[in-house]
Amino acid sequence: MRIPVFVMCALVIAMLPPQLGGAESQSRIVTGDVIANRAVTLATRIMGRITTVHAEEGDTVKAGQVIVELDDAEYQAKLRSAEAALERMQVELAHRKRIKGRLAKLAKKNATSEEAMDEAEYTYQVAQSNLKAGQAEIDGIKATLAETRIKVPFDAVIIRKFAEIGLVTQPGDALYQIQDQSLLKFRARVKEGDLAHIKLNDQARITITAMGDEAVSARVITIIPAGDERHTFIVELELPKQPGLYPGMFGKAVFN
Missing domain, CATH: 1.10.287 (Helix Hairpins)
Structure with missing residues (x-):
């Protein structure tokens, strides 16, 4: 039995793969983490015994605020x-x-x-x-x-506290880990094959796993011009402020 020509054409079209270069194929999905604008470890520069501690984990501190005092x-x-x-x-x-x-x-x-x-x-x-x-x-x-009065270098949140009253510190001993969370960023890991398609100020849709399926728009602000041993590159995007968004959260970014 001969199959009509129009039926054959329909079968061939149905079997063809999706057209390359379509909107879906141009999307690049990468994973990453939320990071703080700045993060530093405060340490002592001299030997001394801690006499006063002014901040605990989770506290918000201001630039110039004294948070640890040593015996002077x-x-x-x-x-x-x-x-x-x-x-x-x-x-x-x-x-x-x-x-x-x-x-x-x-x-x-x-x-x-x-x-x-x-x-x-x-x-x-x-x-x-x-x-x-x-x-x-x-x-x-x-x-x-x-140096017996350790001050905060910028407005920050206390992430970890190591300082305890009575502790004798040596130069370089860590006292606190602090983060500047005035700006949160999404640090994505991008494969080298995708890097050429991402530019500064490009927009991406970012979904944070812990915050559900709602995506937010973010702008590329940094592209680190050096890859790691896995040939991935760091791309950072500025996140809009959102309640409940914290450094360390995992998510994905979709570049169109």
């Missing part, structure tokens, strides 16, 4: 001693200056020796040098004292 008694004592020594150096410098001035007057009358003038100049310069060194020591102690 030893450094305060060093500062007082250095300031007293500086006063003695100032007195010594004034004394050497007067001697130098008197000898200069005598030299005009040929009433003193060149050796005495040289000695006066030398001791005056030594006194000046000692005074500068004393001031530098005070500046150093004050800088160390400032």
